[in-house]
Amino acid sequence: MGSRVVVIxxxxxxxxxxxxxxxxxxxDDEVVVLERxxxxxxxxxxxxYWISGEVGAPExxxxxxxxxxxxxxxxxxxxxxxxxxxxEARTVSLRDGDEVSYDRLVLATGAEPVRPDLxxxxxxxxxxxxxxxDGQALIDGLAEQPRRVVVVGSGYVGLEIAEACxxxxxxxxxxxxxxxxxxxxxxxxxxxxxxAMRQHGIRLLAGATVTGFTLDDAGRVSAVTTEDESIxxxxxxxxxxxxxxxxxxxxxxxxxxxKGGIVVDEHQRVVGFDDIWAxxxxxxxxxxxxxxxxxxxxxxxxxxxxxxAADSIIADLSGGTPRISFPGVVGTAITKFCALEVSxxxxxxxxxxxxxxxxxxVSIETTNVAGYxxxxxxxxxxxxxxxxxxxxxxxxxxxxxxxxxxxxxxATAVAAGLTVDDVVMLDLxxxxxxxxxxxxxxxxxxxxxxxxxRAPG
Amino acid sequence: MGSRVVVIxxxxxxxxxxxxxxxxxxxDDEVVVLERxxxxxxxxxxxxYWISGEVGAPExxxxxxxxxxxxxxxxxxxxxxxxxxxxEARTVSLRDGDEVSYDRLVLATGAEPVRPDLxxxxxxxxxxxxxxxDGQALIDGLAEQPRRVVVVGSGYVGLEIAEACxxxxxxxxxxxxxxxxxxxxxxxxxxxxxxAMRQHGIRLLAGATVTGFTLDDAGRVSAVTTEDESIxxxxxxxxxxxxxxxxxxxxxxxxxxxKGGIVVDEHQRVVGFDDIWAxxxxxxxxxxxxxxxxxxxxxxxxxxxxxxAADSIIADLSGGTPRISFPGVVGTAITKFCALEVSxxxxxxxxxxxxxxxxxxVSIETTNVAGYxxxxxxxxxxxxxxxxxxxxxxxxxxxxxxxxxxxxxxATAVAAGLTVDDVVMLDLxxxxxxxxxxxxxxxxxxxxxxxxxRAPG
Numbered sequence: 001m002g003s004r005v006v007v008i009x010x011x012x013x014x015x016x017x018x019x020x021x022x023x024x025x026x027x028d029d030e031v032v033v034l035e036r037x038x039x040x041x042x043x044x045x046x047x048x049y050w051i052s053g054e055v056g057a058p059e060x061x062x063x064x065x066x067x068x069x070x071x072x073x074x075x076x077x078x079x080x081x082x083x084x085x086x087x088e089a090r091t092v093s094l095r096d097g098d099e100v101s102y103d104r105l106v107l108a109t110g111a112e113p114v115r116p117d118l119x120x121x122x123x124x125x126x127x128x129x130x131x132x133x134d135g136q137a138l139i140d141g142l143a144e145q146p147r148r149v150v151v152v153g154s155g156y157v158g159l160e161i162a163e164a165c166x167x168x169x170x171x172x173x174x175x176x177x178x179x180x181x182x183x184x185x186x187x188x189x190x191x192x193x194x195x196a197m198r199q200h201g202i203r204l205l206a207g208a209t210v211t212g213f214t215l216d217d218a219g220r221v222s223a224v225t226t227e228d229e230s231i232x233x234x235x236x237x238x239x240x241x242x243x244x245x246x247x248x249x250x251x252x253x254x255x256x257x258x259k260g261g262i263v264v265d266e267h268q269r270v271v272g273f274d275d276i277w278a279x280x281x282x283x284x285x286x287x288x289x290x291x292x293x294x295x296x297x298x299x300x301x302x303x304x305x306x307x308x309a310a311d312s313i314i315a316d317l318s319g320g321t322p323r324i325s326f327p328g329v330v331g332t333a334i335t336k337f338c339a340l341e342v343s344x345x346x347x348x349x350x351x352x353x354x355x356x357x358x359x360x361x362v363s364i365e366t367t368n369v370a371g372y373x374x375x376x377x378x379x380x381x382x383x384x385x386x387x388x389x390x391x392x393x394x395x396x397x398x399x400x401x402x403x404x405x406x407x408x409x410x411a412t413a414v415a416a417g418l419t420v421d422d423v424v425m426l427d428l429x430x431x432x433x434x435x436x437x438x439x440x441x442x443x444x445x446x447x448x449x450x451x452x453x454r455a456p457g
Numbered sequence: 458m459g460s461r462v463v464v465i466x467x468x469x470x471x472x473x474x475x476x477x478x479x480x481x482x483x484x485d486d487e488v489v490v491l492e493r494x495x496x497x498x499x500x501x502x503x504x505x506y507w508i509s510g511e512v513g514a515p516e517x518x519x520x521x522x523x524x525x526x527x528x529x530x531x532x533x534x535x536x537x538x539x540x541x542x543x544x545e546a547r548t549v550s551l552r553d554g555d556e557v558s559y560d561r562l563v564l565a566t567g568a569e570p571v572r573p574d575l576x577x578x579x580x581x582x583x584x585x586x587x588x589x590x591d592g593q594a595l596i597d598g599l600a601e602q603p604r605r606v607v608v609v610g611s612g613y614v615g616l617e618i619a620e621a622c623x624x625x626x627x628x629x630x631x632x633x634x635x636x637x638x639x640x641x642x643x644x645x646x647x648x649x650x651x652x653a654m655r656q657h658g659i660r661l662l663a664g665a666t667v668t669g670f671t672l673d674d675a676g677r678v679s680a681v682t683t684e685d686e687s688i689x690x691x692x693x694x695x696x697x698x699x700x701x702x703x704x705x706x707x708x709x710x711x712x713x714x715x716k717g718g719i720v721v722d723e724h725q726r727v728v729g730f731d732d733i734w735a736x737x738x739x740x741x742x743x744x745x746x747x748x749x750x751x752x753x754x755x756x757x758x759x760x761x762x763x764x765x766a767a768d769s770i771i772a773d774l775s776g777g778t779p780r781i782s783f784p785g786v787v788g789t790a791i792t793k794f795c796a797l798e799v800s801x802x803x804x805x806x807x808x809x810x811x812x813x814x815x816x817x818x819v820s821i822e823t824t825n826v827a828g829y830x831x832x833x834x835x836x837x838x839x840x841x842x843x844x845x846x847x848x849x850x851x852x853x854x855x856x857x858x859x860x861x862x863x864x865x866x867x868a869t870a871v872a873a874g875l876t877v878d879d880v881v882m883l884d885l886x887x888x889x890x891x892x893x894x895x896x897x898x899x900x901x902x903x904x905x906x907x908x909x910x911r912a913p914g
Contacts, residue, residue, distance in 0.1 A: 012894070046829060046889045060829040156888070288884075299894045300887040311911075323911040327882050334886035343886055372503060372517040405859070408866045408885045408896065415883055416873035425784050426872055427745075428865045429791035429800055430757040431613070432503045437469070437756045439865065454768075454780040 013280025016306025120213030158239025346394025470737025473763025577670030615696025803851025
């Protein structure tokens with residue numbers, strides 16, 4: 001009889017682990033996946049585009065369905081909810097009363113939308129968006145043709161949902177606590193996003209705090225209240241971010257960090273628990289710039305962490321040593337609001353100060369193509385650098401087409417520990433239809449060099 | 458009386474040096490620029506878009522005109538050709554018989570189109586494209602409405618000119634000696650470019666060697682001959698690449714490298730000549746991967762080298778030490794042919810072999826956005842990596858919109874010496890309208906890891 005690897009959660013991280021482990025282990029080892037929902041291996045990031053109608057059906061967001069995973073030899077159990085785990089006994093208790101024992105356990109339980117403890121929050125018509133099942137519920141809600149939609153929060157999920165709502169013709173209000181939307185970028189860039197939102201017909205209430213939800217007699221939401229006013233709404237979407245779905249881990253005594261993320265080592269092994277790994281939106285991971293443990297729920301990390309966890313489990317079961325590790329993240333994010341593209345990587349100015357750096361922030365405007373080409377569009381690039389080490393700490397971009405993806409140069413530079421001087425001297429792609437002779441991130445790096453002063457010879 | 462800095466050549470490199478030196482030096486120092494042509498500080502790379510009509514007038518390609526430079530205190534002398542230099546006497550002789558003495562000299566003489574020594578090559582109607590004056594001559598030639606245009610060579614200038622010619626409705630043939638166009642990319646990718654050229658109505662003669670040009674009685678070209686056939690043509694464009702315009706340097710005994718490029722140190726100082734600097738298309742520069750000296754004429758390098766030369770001259774004249782140096786290039790290039798985007802960086806497979814690496818090349822197909830998004834387009838990414846060090850040596854991309862600029866991640870990775878494993882773990886921008894969960898260059902890096910095998914634990 002072989003070993004049994006049990007994975008809790010059947011989305012990106014969980015199914016990546018299960019698939020890689022299944023391929024590597026001998027046939028008499030078992031790989032069991034417990035998924036409480038109705039879908040496996042789907043793109044949660046694609047949900048806003050399903051809601052907007054750009055993606056026609058939820059099946060299109062599914063990279064690999066249950067039957068495919070089963071055909072690959074994975075024992076996927078759908079609609080099965082784990083409610084407790086016993087690390088000593090190496091068992092998982094299920095809601096239906098059953099118990100599953102494991103030799104190696106993987107927690108890939110994902111994240112859950114923040115639902116602040118406000119009056120009326122549990123009313124009908126108030127939606128979070130995290131899973132495909134959540135997405136279906138929201139689509140069903142929108143099918144009832146609410147006259148007015150309120151989105152609470154303007155992080156990237158909030159923004160994408162708001163865009164989907166105006167694309168579908170709903171009267172849409174976005175309420176944001178900060179003075180500008182999209183708090184992952186500097187306020188000056190946030191102003192550009194705010195202007196674009198208003199230009200596209202969204203009512204943006206910035207600097208407004210939601211105090212509760214008015215429900216009608218049937219328990220259905222009818223308004224969102226702030227400190228100053230009441231905004232009528234038949235449907236509300238919560239875009240307040242997510243926290244790790246780690247109740248199971250917490251109750252079992254596993255170590256938790258920021259936003260409830262499970263603390264793991266560089267092989268995704270839960271610290272202090274040799275038989276348990278965790279990956280994806282339920283973990284905290286190292287910020288490569290500060291060294292801090294941060295909660296950055298994103299499919300791209302889930303996939304990598306799943307790959308790393310599988311490598312470690314395979315090494316563990318086969319008596320080898322793991323060959324890869326997860327180095328952490330630099331906080332790269334990208335989104336768009338209508339035609340406005342937004343991206344960021346590394347630390348913002350305040351984050352850099354809080355982390356103990358002596359940062360300088362510069363902001364430049366440049367074009368996406370050579371300035372003399374027809375249809376050259378402007379973008380703003382912000383760069384944050386450390387005065388003493390001259391390292392690039394972060395960058396942010398807001399602009400029209402072909403702007404936001406330039407952040408990948410900065411993301412690579414931050415990960416590689418490059419200085420502003422290094423970035424100035426990079427050999428980046430140049431031809432008039434693609435870039436000016438100095439690429440946008442280099443224009444920002446030159447401004448940073450000017451702000452810091454050239455290094456002494 | 459102060460020092461006199463003389464710069465020969467008034468385009469990107471020369472005017473960058475002149476401007477920076479002028480700003481830094483005391484007022485009684487002189488900065489003199491000798492330019493044999495009619496333009497300063499222009500984008501030679503923009504010439505194909507002027508020829509196509511996308512850019513309306515040559516003035517639009519000029520970043521800064523003669524009068525602006527003069528207003529900034531630079532003594533720009535137009536139409537003045539240097540014909541000899543005497544490093545001992547520190548003098549430059551001019552075609553008009555005058556002589557200019559210098560304390561510090563900068564050679565920024567650019568490049569000149571390769572004109573092979575073939576019968577008829579000096580006929581009327583045969584054009585090279587390097588300077589704005591060349592561009593004007595070609596435009597004047599095209600204004601005579603030649604029935605048939607032949608472009609000899611299919612490097613990126615050849616391709617861009619061919620695109621401009623079909624955009625303007627000319628019957629266009631491209632003759633290329635290699636089996637596929639654009640020899641800076643792997644042949645399999647070149648096939649995609651060939652298909653796009655033919656699809657857009659270009660007659661592509663690949664694997665064909667030009668043997669000469671047939672001239673009519675007036676000395677005007679009437680046909681281009683290859684080993685196999687004669688192709689009627691009223692206008693011919695030579696796109697056979699360029700060599701450094703370094704005759705002046707050669708006659709003065711300055712050291713020359715590949716394609717006649719002047720050999721300089723990391724401060725752009727001519728090796729063995731303490732009072733002479735050189736920058737831009739007339740120099741050879743270090744390939745950061747192989748360490749070899751290579752000739753890579755491109756405006757983006759000219760600007761950086763000009764900045765570095767200026768820093769060194771200022772340090773030299775003020776008794777300081779230079780604060781920046783030019784680290785070399787990784788051979789990044791980008792172009793497009795109609796809707797097909799093409800880019801490359803680092804070494805190709807053959808180059809890597811010749812440089813003594815033990816390379817592996819992988820080729821993958823992926824999409825520019827998440828596969829489930831509407832209008833997802835396919836791109837091919839090739840990655841070349843070294844088996845023993847696992848370093849990324851190069852990458853190439855061919856694809857539709859939003860494909861080619863992804864090369865900048867690879868260019869940064871090559872410059873930073875990252876391994877394929879490092880690239881797999883980069884935190885690159887992910888959202889469905891911008892990328893799949895694994896960014897294109899990462900998909901290639903994963904394939905490279907698979908081809909090499911994971912590193913032992």
